[in-house]
Amino acid sequence: MTTSAPIVAALLGPTGHQIDCDECFELLDRFVEQEVSGLDADASTPGMRNHLDGCPACREEHESLHALVLATDEDGDRG
Numbered sequence: 001m002t003t004s005a006p007i008v009a010a011l012l013g014p015t016g017h018q019i020d021c022d023e024c025f026e027l028l029d030r031f032v033e034q035e036v037s038g039l040d041a042d043a044s045t046p047g048m049r050n051h052l053d054g055c056p057a058c059r060e061e062h063e064s065l066h067a068l069v070l071a072t073d074e075d076g077d078r079g
Helices: 004-014 020-036 048-054 054-073
Strands: none
Touching: 004 054, 020 048, 048 054
């Protein structure tokens, strides 16, 4: 007999603090800056990673912003 725990967890979604899309977009700049700086962005913005894992639109925005910040760093344009 197999366990149904992974299926139930997937259906219930993430646990812990959760944020919505509006809060995600409000906090995304700071979150990406912390990631790029090597800080613990997940600890300082609880719920962000869960939201990004479950929301394709916000995940795409995060990936785009993250790539832009990294490219800007490589070009030496950030201060």
